[in-house]
Every structure is written in structure tokens, then in C-alpha cells.
Amino acid sequence: MSRRTDASSVPDLVERARAGEARAVARLISLVEDESPLLREVMAALAPHTGHAQVIGITGSPGVGKSTSTNALVSELRKQDKRVGVLAVDPSSPFSGGALLGDRVRMQDHALDRDVYIRSMASRGHLGGLSWTTPQALRVLDAAGCDVILIETVGVGQSEVEIAGLADTTMVLLAPGMGDGIQAAKAGILEIGDLYVVNKADRDGADQVRRDLRSMLQLAERPEGAWRPPIVKTVAQKGEGLDEVVAEIDQHREWLTASGELEKRRTRRARDEIEAIAVTALRKRWGDVHGRSELDDLAAAVAAGETDPYAAADELLDTFAD
Amino acid sequence: MSRRTDASSVPDLVERARAGEARAVARLISLVEDESPLLREVMAALAPHTGHAQVIGITGSPGVGKSTSTNALVSELRKQDKRVGVLAVDPSSPFSGGALLGDRVRMQDHALDRDVYIRSMASRGHLGGLSWTTPQALRVLDAAGCDVILIETVGVGQSEVEIAGLADTTMVLLAPGMGDGIQAAKAGILEIGDLYVVNKADRDGADQVRRDLRSMLQLAERPEGAWRPPIVKTVAQKGEGLDEVVAEIDQHREWLTASGELEKRRTRRARDEIEAIAVTALRKRWGDVHGRSELDDLAAAVAAGETDPYAAADELLDTFAD
Numbered sequence: 311m312s313r314r315t316d317a318s319s320v321p322d323l324v325e326r327a328r329a330g331e332a333r334a335v336a337r338l339i340s341l342v343e344d345e346s347p348l349l350r351e352v353m354a355a356l357a358p359h360t361g362h363a364q365v366i367g368i369t370g371s372p373g374v375g376k377s378t379s380t381n382a383l384v385s386e387l388r389k390q391d392k393r394v395g396v397l398a399v400d401p402s403s404p405f406s407g408g409a410l411l412g413d414r415v416r417m418q419d420h421a422l423d424r425d426v427y428i429r430s431m432a433s434r435g436h437l438g439g440l441s442w443t444t445p446q447a448l449r450v451l452d453a454a455g456c457d458v459i460l461i462e463t464v465g466v467g468q469s470e471v472e473i474a475g476l477a478d479t480t481m482v483l484l485a486p487g488m489g490d491g492i493q494a495a496k497a498g499i500l501e502i503g504d505l506y507v508v509n510k511a512d513r514d515g516a517d518q519v520r521r522d523l524r525s526m527l528q529l530a531e532r533p534e535g536a537w538r539p540p541i542v543k544t545v546a547q548k549g550e551g552l553d554e555v556v557a558e559i560d561q562h563r564e565w566l567t568a569s570g571e572l573e574k575r576r577t578r579r580a581r582d583e584i585e586a587i588a589v590t591a592l593r594k595r596w597g598d599v600h601g602r603s604e605l606d607d608l609a610a611a612v613a614a615g616e617t618d619p620y621a622a623a624d625e626l627l628d629t630f631a632d
Numbered sequence: 633m634s635r636r637t638d639a640s641s642v643p644d645l646v647e648r649a650r651a652g653e654a655r656a657v658a659r660l661i662s663l664v665e666d667e668s669p670l671l672r673e674v675m676a677a678l679a680p681h682t683g684h685a686q687v688i689g690i691t692g693s694p695g696v697g698k699s700t701s702t703n704a705l706v707s708e709l710r711k712q713d714k715r716v717g718v719l720a721v722d723p724s725s726p727f728s729g730g731a732l733l734g735d736r737v738r739m740q741d742h743a744l745d746r747d748v749y750i751r752s753m754a755s756r757g758h759l760g761g762l763s764w765t766t767p768q769a770l771r772v773l774d775a776a777g778c779d780v781i782l783i784e785t786v787g788v789g790q791s792e793v794e795i796a797g798l799a800d801t802t803m804v805l806l807a808p809g810m811g812d813g814i815q816a817a818k819a820g821i822l823e824i825g826d827l828y829v830v831n832k833a834d835r836d837g838a839d840q841v842r843r844d845l846r847s848m849l850q851l852a853e854r855p856e857g858a859w860r861p862p863i864v865k866t867v868a869q870k871g872e873g874l875d876e877v878v879a880e881i882d883q884h885r886e887w888l889t890a891s892g893e894l895e896k897r898r899t900r901r902a903r904d905e906i907e908a909i910a911v912t913a914l915r916k917r918w919g920d921v922h923g924r925s926e927l928d929d930l931a932a933a934v935a936a937g938e939t940d941p942y943a944a945a946d947e948l949l950d951t952f953a954d
Contacts, residue, residue, distance in 0.1 A: 349942065350940075350942040350943075353940040353941060353942050354940045354942070354943060356940070357934075357937050357938070357939060357940040358937050359937070360937050361935070361936070361937045445941075446941075573935070576935040577928070577931045577932050577935045578931070579935070580930075580931040580932070580934035580935040580941065580944075581927055581928065581930075581931035583934070583941045584927065584930055584931060584934060584941050584944045584945050584948060585915065585918065585927070585945075585948075587941050587942055587944075587945035588914075588918075588945040588948050588949055589911050589914070589915075591945060591949060592910075592911070592914070592949070593907065593911075596907065596910075605903055605906065605907070606899070606903065608902075608903075608906055609899045609900070609902040609903035609906060610899050610902070612679070612902035612905070612906060613683070613895070613898040613899045613901070613902040614683070615679050615680050615681070615682050615683045616679070617679060618672075618675040618676045618678070618679040619675060619767075619768075619902065619905045619906050619909050620671065620672040620675050620676070620909055621672075621676060622902075622906045622909075623906050623907075623909035623910040623913060626906060626907075626910050627910055627913060627914070
């Protein structure tokens with residue numbers, strides 16, 4: 311297949327991706343990653359076919375066994391004959407632009423399964439991160455007929471919050487020996503999990519992790535009718551406990567639907583996506599006008615103390631409104 | 633002092649902050665943190681008095697001794713009679729809104745020093761993070777006459793990059809036993825450091841860390857005349873090596889000035905700041921128009937697959953341009 315894609319090939323690519331052809335899916339996600347000018351057409355063509363997939367975020371500190379758990383979860387979902395997409399996002403390398411793929415090799419279990427699509431995505435720095443390309447990659451996998459999409463991310467600060475914004479269900483992994491309760495609280499994970507998994511449950515300290523987590527979760531005030539995140543123990547390496555994880559994900563899905571929260575989350579997700587695209591378009595305009603941009607002149611004035619950033623922002627917005 | 637501040641008290645507050653009154657500085661930074669509507673006036677009043685302070689970013693993984701190093705660096709700078717501001721930003725708790733202050737107590741050495749101003753700032757989630765409030769807190773400290781401002785941040789992914797964007801000089805801390813070279817490469821620290829400090833240099837493995845770091849830094853291609861980041865060994869706990877750190881910071885400062893890079897960095901910083909303010913203002917408008925917003929309607933349409941996010945973003949921008 312040629313690497314070149316032009317506007318005329320978009321409908322064909324979309325058609326083939328919808329039929330489940332892995333190379334067409336790969337090509338579309340590459341267009342997303344490259345921020346191709348064709349994305350507008352791609353997204354327009356995909357839109358009517360989206361909204362089906364269940365999106366599960368998987369996050370946790372390095373070393374808790376995210377890749378192994380993702381792998382085991384794929385196996386479990388395959389028992390139910392679900393088509394599964396996996397997006398592995400590495401937000402820790404904002405500059406290199408290339409994900410370090412070490413852990414990916416573990417996913418080889420599913421390399422030959424036509425109904426599993428696995429993709430590593432590099433995250434882009436700053437504003438980019440998860441927020442810019444990941445939702446669009448989700449759309450591709452969704453339209454390509456995935457029943458479930460797993461987004462796996464190295465859980466550190468920002469990216470955990472972002473993944474919670476993207477997923478229908480956010481699964482937070484912990485493991486014994488990975489740090490105490492304060493670490494958990496610091497990482498902000500207590501606010502984002504819909505489901506907590508204590509992995510490596512055959513090791514010393516697993517029950518302590520569960521107890522600590524439970525008491526911390528109980529401290530959080532939750533309104534009447536709110537979802538109370540369960541805690542499941544697993545040994546992902548041996549595939550143990552994954553059936554329970556899938557059962558809890560299904561429970562959460564039912565609650566999401568019944569409570570109206572699913573629609574709310576998805577609308578919020580669309581809102582963030584629209585905003586990100588609009589803001590990116592604006593930044594481009596601000597940066598591009600007349601060679602040396604208005605923004606550059608304003609920035610020089612602010613740096614020199616001649617004006618302040620608020621007054622400069624007003625000027626920038628006025629220019630644009632003309 | 634009353635917690636209430638109104639427009640009429642802004643000039644007085646700014647005057648007192650410029651005279652070095654700690655409570656006035658504290659009040660102004662609180663206005664920044666609260667995103668007070670008075671900020672426009674505050675920033676306008678501060679603008680003519682900014683641009684003096686040297687901004688040093690201090691970052692590194694948890695456990696390398698950031699707070700201890702910051703503390704020791706403050707002592708060293710005080711020997712030169714410099715006025716020092718410290719902003720400690722904890723980006724790992726995006727939801728709680730409150731920084732966990734454990735490490736702060738170590739800074740008590742300087743609690744009674746009138747020429748040291750120390751402030752912990754919580755980082756706000758998502759777009760907020762460092763980028764929104766920190767540059768404005770910098771402006772306050774700058775106008776308040778700080779010669780040097782140290783920004784200390786837990787170094788994880790995103791926030792390291794952000795701190796490099798804010799600082800004139802970015803100092804990356806490492807320590808033996810904190811992980812191997814791949815960890816360093818993953819965290820993207822090789823691209824952001826102007827100065828590397830191997831702390832806890834009295835421990836086994838410190839020389840190995842330095843060797844590994846040096847060979848990794850040598851792999852990076854740097855254009856002719858570019859700054860070559862030095863590596864300094866310290867034992868911050870005992871104040872050892874900090875004189876050399878200060879000497880290297882001064883060297884870097886000289887290079888920044890001579891090469892024109894200082895002006896470039898500061899203009900870029902102002903540019904980011906203006907953009908962040910403009911984008912925030914736009915988001916507010918998009919969210920606020922006519923009760924239920926245009927953006928909400930568009931998001932619902934995207935979530936339902938009736939339109940795609942690009943078309944929705946176009947509509948949003950069109951509405952605004954009218």
C-alpha cells in the first residue's frame with residue numbers, strides 16, 4: 311500500500327477501515343498523528359459510524375503491570391467475542407515524538423488476532439498530550455467496529471486526568487510495594503477511578519493496599535446514587551481476576567447508561583474535542599498573520615514591560631474579531 | 633490585614649509589594665491563584681517593574697532531593713546578598729487544589745529571612761497546570777524586587793517541559809539509585825536541562841550516574857555555539873557543591889545574554905502567557921453565551937454522530953467572529 315493518501319482516497323480508506331482492515335485503520339490513525347489536512351474529511355466520513363465503542367482507560371504508576379493487565383483484559387474480552395482496540399499512549403516523552411515500545415512486546419499474544427487492533431501512540435508535548443490526537447484515534451477505532459477500546463497510559467499527573475476525561479470507565483491499577491497511601495492521594499487517583507484493581511495480588515502487601523485504598527475511598531463524600539468504585543484483586547500475569555474486572559466494567563456501564571452519566575461524559579468529551587480543535591485553529595491564525603505575527607509583536611512588548619499580558623490578549627482578540 | 637481586596641487597593645498593594653512587604657506579595661499571589669478579576673489591574677500596574685529577575689527552574693524525579701537542593705541554593709544565593717523568591721509547584725494533585733506541604737518544612741531555614749520569599753502553589757488540572765498561574769506569580773515576585781526566582785516542581789512529564797518554558801535556566805536534578813538511563817531518556821530531561829546536578833554525590837553510584845548522563849548528553853546533536861549543559865555534583869544536605877551550581881548558573885546567564893537567547897526565551901514566555909489568557913477568555917465566551925451555550929449544542933451533535941468535531945469547531949469560530 312502506498313504511503314501517500316489524497317482526498318480522493320479518503321472514502322475508500324474509511325470504507326476499508328469500517329470493514330475491519332487493519333492497514334486502513336493504521337493509515338487513518340497515522341493521518342491523525344501527522345495532523346494531516348485530510349483529517350477534516352476523514353472525521354466527517356467517520357462521524358455517522360461513531361458512538362458504539364465502550365472506552366476503558368487504564369492507568370497507574372510505572373511498574374504496577376499496566377501492559378500485562380491490558381493484555382490479560384484483551385484475552386478476557388476476546389472470550390466474549392468482542393472486537394478490541396488498544397491505544398497505548400506514552401505521555402512521558404513529549405519531545406522525542408516517538409514512544410519507547412519496550413512493554414509493547416508483551417502484547418504479542420494478540421498480534422495475529424484479526425479482531426484485536428493494537429497501536430502505540432506518542433504523545434505530543436504541552437497542549438497536545440493526550441487531548442489532541444487521542445480522541446480522534448478513538449473515533450477511528452470506534453468507526454472501525456471496535457466494541458471495546460482500551461487506552462493505556464503511564465499514570466503521571468496530567469495524563470491520568472486526561473484519560474479520565476476520555477474514557478467511559480477509568481480503571482486505576484495499583485500493586486503492592488509501589489508506595490504508600492500518600493502517594494496514591496498525591497497522584498490524584500482517588501478522584502478519577504471508576505474501578506480500582508490491585509494487581510500482583512499474590513504478593514505480600516496486596517491486602518494492605520486494598521485496605522488502605524478502601525479506607526481512603528470511604529473518606530470521599532459521594533452524593534446519593536453516585537457510583538461507588540469497587541476494588542478488584544488480580545494477578546494479571548496468570549490471568550487471574552480478569553473475569554471479575556470485566557464483570558465490574560459491565561456493571562459500571564449499566565450504571566452509566568441508567569444514570570444518564572454516559573451521555574454526559576460523551577458530550578463533555580466532544581466539547582473538549584471541539585474546543586481543542588478551535589483553539590488550535592486560532593493559535594495557527596495568531597501565529598501566521600503577515601509573516602511576523604501580531605502575537606510576536608505583542609510578546610516582545612510584554613517581555614519589555616511595555617504592556618501587560620492581559621492588555622496584549624485583548625489586543626490579540628480584537629485583531630481576530632475584525 | 634483584611635482578606636478583601638478591591639480595585640482601589642490595587643495601587644497600594646503593588647506599592648507595598650514593590651517595597652518588599654511579604655504580606656502584600658502574598659496577597660497578590662493569592663489574587664493570581666484565585667484568578668481574581670482584579671488581575672488585569674494588578675498585571676498592568678506590575679508590568680513596568682518586571683524583567684529584572686533571573687528565573688531558575690528546578691526539576692527532577694521524586695526523591696532526588698529537590699527541596700533540600702532548593703534550600704541549599706537559597707543559602708548560597710543569600711551569601712551573595714541576592715533577594716530570592718521560591719515558587720514550589722506541585723503538579724501531581726490536579727484535583728485537590730491544595731499542595732501537600734510535607735517537604736516545605738525543610739525550608740524553615742529561611743523562614744525569618746526578609747529577603748527570601750517562599751510560596752507553595754497548587755497546580756490546577758488540565759490546561760491550567762503551571763502555564764496559567766505560574767507566569768503571573770513570577771511577575772509578582774519579579775516586580776517585588778527578587779533578583780532570583782527559583783521554581784521548584786515535581787518532575788513528571790508535562791510539568792518539566794512547562795518549567796523549561798518558563799525558566800531562563802533549567803536545572804535538572806538526578807541522584808544515584810533513582811533509575812537508569814532509560815528512565816532519564818523517557819522523562820525527556822535530556823532535552824530540557826541547561827544544567828544537570830547529580831545530588832547525593834556521596835552515595836554509591838553517583839559517578840556512574842554522571843558518566844551515563846554525560847554519554848547521553850554527548851549523543852545529542854547541538855549546533856555550533858549552542859550551550860553545552862554542564863554536570864555538577866552536590867551533596868545538598870551538607871551544602872556541598874552549591875557554589876559550583878551558582879557559578880554555572882551565572883555562566884549560563886552570561887551565555888543567554890550574549891547569544892540573544894535570553895530575549896528569545898522571554899519573548900516566547902510572554903507569547904505563551906498572552907495566548908493562555910486569550911484562549912481562557914475565549915473558552916469563557918464559548919461556554920457562557922445564552923445560558924445553554926452554543927458549544928454545548930455542538931458537543932451534543934458531535935456525541936450523537938450528527939456532525940464531526942472539525943465542522944463543529946468551524947461553527948464555533950464563525951459564531952464568535954460575528
